[in-house]
Amino acid sequence: MSTSRRILRLRVNGQPREVLARDADTLLDVLREQLGLTGSKRGCDLGTCGCCTVQIDGEPQLACLTLAAEVGEREVTTVEALRDGEEFAPLQQAWAAAGASQCGFCTPGFLMTTDWLLREKPDCNREQMREALAGNLCRCTGYVKILDAVERCTRSQGACPSEK
Amino acid sequence: MQVPDFILRQPATLQEAITAAQEASRPPDGSHAPSAPEQGYDWLGGGTDLLCNYKWRINQRPVVIALRGVAELQSDVAGSLAAGRTLWQLENDAEIQRRYPALASTAALVASPLIRRSATLGGNLHLDTRCWHFNQTAEWRAAHRSCLKAEADQCRVLPDPGDVCVAAYCGDLAPVLIAYGAVARLHGPDGERRVPLAEYFAGDGIRRFAERRRAELMVAVEMPADAEDWRVNYRKLRLRQTFDFPEGGVAVGLQWESGNPGVIAAARIATTAYASVPLLHPEVVELLQGQLLDQDLADRAGALLESLVQPMKNTSMSPSYRRKMARVLCRRALLDCSPHSSS
Ligand SMILES: Cc1cc2nc3c(=O)[nH]c(=O)nc-3n(C[C@H](O)[C@H](O)[C@H](O)COP(=O)(O)OP(=O)(O)OC[C@H]3O[C@@H](n4cnc5c(N)ncnc54)[C@H](O)[C@@H]3O)c2cc1C
Ligand code: FES
Ligand code: FES
Numbered sequence: 001m002s003t004s005r006r007i008l009r010l011r012v013n014g015q016p017r018e019v020l021a022r023d024a025d026t027l028l029d030v031l032r033e034q035l036g037l038t039g040s041k042r043g044c045d046l047g048t049c050g051c052c053t054v055q056i057d058g059e060p061q062l063a064c065l066t067l068a069a070e071v072g073e074r075e076v077t078t079v080e081a082l083r084d085g086e087e088f089a090p091l092q093q094a095w096a097a098a099g100a101s102q103c104g105f106c107t108p109g110f111l112m113t114t115d116w117l118l119r120e121k122p123d124c125n126r127e128q129m130r131e132a133l134a135g136n137l138c139r140c141t142g143y144v145k146i147l148d149a150v151e152r153c154t155r156s157q158g159a160c161p162s163e164k
Numbered sequence: 165m166q167v168p169d170f171i172l173r174q175p176a177t178l179q180e181a182i183t184a185a186q187e188a189s190r191p192p193d194g195s196h197a198p199s200a201p202e203q204g205y206d207w208l209g210g211g212t213d214l215l216c217n218y219k220w221r222i223n224q225r226p227v228v229i230a231l232r233g234v235a236e237l238q239s240d241v242a243g244s245l246a247a248g249r250t251l252w253q254l255e256n257d258a259e260i261q262r263r264y265p266a267l268a269s270t271a272a273l274v275a276s277p278l279i280r281r282s283a284t285l286g287g288n289l290h291l292d293t294r295c296w297h298f299n300q301t302a303e304w305r306a307a308h309r310s311c312l313k314a315e316a317d318q319c320r321v322l323p324d325p326g327d328v329c330v331a332a333y334c335g336d337l338a339p340v341l342i343a344y345g346a347v348a349r350l351h352g353p354d355g356e357r358r359v360p361l362a363e364y365f366a367g368d369g370i371r372r373f374a375e376r377r378r379a380e381l382m383v384a385v386e387m388p389a390d391a392e393d394w395r396v397n398y399r400k401l402r403l404r405q406t407f408d409f410p411e412g413g414v415a416v417g418l419q420w421e422s423g424n425p426g427v428i429a430a431a432r433i434a435t436t437a438y439a440s441v442p443l444l445h446p447e448v449v450e451l452l453q454g455q456l457l458d459q460d461l462a463d464r465a466g467a468l469l470e471s472l473v474q475p476m477k478n479t480s481m482s483p484s485y486r487r488k489m490a491r492v493l494c495r496r497a498l499l500d501c502s503p504h505s506s507s
Contacts, residue, residue, distance in 0.1 A: 001226050004171040023172035023228075026215070045165045046216045047279050048407055062278050065215050067208075069172050070232055113278070134406035135278030 008068055012037070013081040021068050028052045028063035031078060039079035039108045043137075050136035053109035054078050060113045062135075079108035082115060091115060091153050098149035102140035110136045114150050122155040165219040173205075173229045178236040178351055178383065181207075181229055185379035186353060188227035205229050207381055209287030210250065212279050217292060221302035222314055236351075236383055237286065244349060244384040247286030251337075252277070254285065264387065266396035266415070270340045273400050276407050286382045289338055289348070289361070293331035293369040293440050294409065295321060295478040313370050321478045330476045331369030331440055334409040338365070338442040339434035340398045343417030344391045352380030361385070362434070365441035372441055394419055394432075395501040399493035401437075403480060410437040411481045414469065414493040418457070418501045425503040428452045433465075438473040438490065445472055448494070462498040466491035 004023045009016060012035060019034045028045075031037040031054070043051030045064045052063040055077040082089045088096070091111055101107045110133065117124060117132040124132070129150045130143075138146060151157060173188075175181040188205035205227035206214055218224045231237050237248030245254070254260055254271040261268040274280055274288065297311035297320045305314055311329075312319040318326040341361050348359045354377070366374040398415045402408035413436035421427040431452040433445040448465050455461050470491035475483040499505060 001169055001171075003169050022169060024167040024170050024218075026167060029166070045219060047212055047275070050276070050278050053278060059281060060278060061281050062212075065210070065212050065279075065282060067167075067172065067211065067215075067230070069174070070230055132277060135276030137407075 006069060008071075009073075010068070010071055010076060011073065012076045013078060014075075019068075023067075023069055025068045026064055027054065027066040027068045027071055027076065030068040031063060031076075037078050037080055041105055041108055043105065043109075048137070049106070050109040050113065051106055053112040053136065055112055055116060058116065058119070060116045060135075077112075079111055082111060089115075091118070091149075094149045094152040095146075098145050098152060100141060100145040100149035106136060106138040106140075110138070110146060114153070117150070118153055124150075124154060126151070167215055167218050168221060168224050170218075170224065170226055170228045172208075173227060174233050175229065175231075176233050176235065178234055181231065181234050181381065182351065182353055182379050184227070184229050185381070188225075188229070189378050207231055207286075207290075209248065209284035209290075210279075210282030211287075212275065212283045213287060213291050217299075220300065222298065231284075231286065231381070241384070243389070244386040245285060246384050247284065247289075247382045249285050251275075251280040251283045251285070251288065255280065263392050264344060264396070266340050266398055267337070267344065270336050270398045270400075270415075273398075274336050275409075279407075285337065285385060288335050289341075289364075289382065289385070291333070291335040293329070293372060294334050295329075295331035295369065297321060297478065298331050298369075321476050329369030329440065330478065332437050332476070332479060333365070333369075333372065333439065333441050334437045334479075335442070336398070336400060336410055336413055336436060339413055339415035339436045340396060341385060342434040342442060342444065343396045343398075343415040343432045344394055345388045345417070345432065346391070347386040347388065348382055349384040349386055350377075350380050351383045352377050356383075358386065362432075362444055367441065369440040397497040397500045399497045399500075401481070401486065401489045401493060409479075411479055412437050412473075412475070412486045412489050412493060414490060414497050416494070416497040416501055418452075418498075420503070427456050428454065433469070433494070435469070435473060435490065437479070438475050438486070443473070445469060447472060452498075457498060457502050459499070462495040465498055466493075466495035469494040 041051035043049035047065050053060050054063045057074045173184040204225045206225045208228050208230045240246050251271040255268050298313050310320040313329045322330050346361045394417045396417045400410045401412040415434045417432040419430040421429040431449045433448045435443045473490045475486040
């Protein structure tokens with residue numbers, strides 16, 4: 001069959017972006033291949049790892065299972081938008097300080113889910129963190145250091161991103 | 165992995181969706197003969213099942229009709245749950261938690277929290293059946309010459325007779341909704357029809373519905389007026405506590421005799437992941453009816469269920485373990501319904 005394409009007008013990281021995409025392209029295809037935003041990783045491409053997590057209207061979503069043409073006018077935020085100018089965001093600094101990244105492949109996805117979690121539940125406990133992060137897999141760290149990093153950013157620890 | 169090409173339709177109303185499906189299922193010459201697979205369409209809910217299958221080149225269709233924008237599928241009307249609601253919404257909705265607690269808690273057991281953000285109720289109920297030989301890449305299937313549900317002419321799990329597909333239905337919500345007595349509301353070119361979910365599924369891993377009409381879709385699931393009088397519980401067997409599909413699932417619904425909590429007036433037992441469709445178990449219901457729910461009764465019901473389910477060797481865990489666990493899941497689900505249980 002012939003390829004069906006369309007021009008998409010997306011809003012990505014606060015900027016209007018125009019791309020020509022196949023109807024069947026996922027948001028991850030468009031972010032990585034067309035917009036050069038390679039922070040969102042292609043891990044499994046099947047919903048089983050969470051490496052591709054971005055935020056759509058502030059909510060974490062899997063870019064590998066979202067059709068780009070279905071995003072419409074909603075705001076897409078990728079890990080590239082977390083940092084504040086030249087500075088890493090407190091969340092990213094916490095990740096480094098806690099040693100929550102080894103190979104780093106899962107990190108963008110974890111950061112995007114955690115950023116949402118800390119906005120929703122700035123005082124979350126470890127059980128709530130585990131629950132919220134149950135869609136993100138890490139093959140390296142064993143998760144303890146990831147939870148340590150999130151904990152450093154809770155309100156009681158003073159580094160909550162929502163208060164930055 | 166690229167999703168193979170298709171034409172995406174994005175209707176805004178139910179009528180537009182049905183018209184798009186009629187157009188897509190009409191052969192190019194405009195006649196009204198049934199369409200071949202290379203024609204046709206698929207509905208798209210959250211895409212968390214369909215897009216995975218498409219990426220593996222499984223049974224893709226040239227037209228995909230997205231339901232996200234269809235207004236009628238997005239908001240509940242009294243007593244019914246719209247098919248486009250996400251599982252994330254179901255698990256976090258205070259009203260659903262209060263009225264149908266087992267539905268909310270089961271929604272929270274599906275896949276992962278990230279998948280549940282997109283996954284819809286309609287998509288969950290129509291989840292495609294699963295099998296080792298089916299959920300594989302095109303290259304794997306070509307190398308193994310499998311499977312009947314994709315492009316081969318024989319089932320690899322049950323080669324004799326070989327023309328029946330034994331892929332497992334692994335949706336978590338169907339047995340729970342059956343235990344509540346829910347009814348599917350369907351819409352198609354001929355208007356609306358209502359089918360109890362308990363009668364909706366039938367057939368094998370390929371022909372999974374009692375009656376499938378062209379261009380018809382599920383608009384909502386109606387919860388019966390007495391649903392809140394039923395004590396419903398669901399137990400799920402899986403490898404990890406997140407991501408994994410059920411390897412076995414047992415839903416139990418009980419109603420007590422009036423004035424006699426603990427004595428079973430009516431029961432519904434439904435399982436998932438043990439066959440190509442969710443199964444009802446009238447034999448277990450018969451055993452339970454009129455009895456006082458205690459440890460002994462729960463043990464006997466579990467043993468009976470174990471003797472009834474016949475899982476195939478087509479998922480991660482062995483059929484014998486899955487069968488044994490049917491007993492455990494059933495017993496636990498029953499005892500959790502007891503008036504003295506905290507859940
Ligand atoms: C890693 C992973 C783990 C998973 N684990 C589980 C699990 O534990 N339990 C479980 O139940 N599921 C699981 N799933 C499967 C899936 O995510 C859910 O079943 C989900 O609810 C499917 O909904 P959807 O809207 O994404 O469906 P889609 O992929 O959009 O559609 C699925 C099917 O339903 C049809 N359909 C969709 N909406 C309608 C409608 N309104 N009327 C008629 N047909 C319709 C589609 O045409 C398609 O055939 C898992 C998936 C993944 C990727
Ligand atoms: S790449 Fe999307 S979940 Fe793995
Ligand atoms: S740091 Fe390697 S996968 Fe998480």
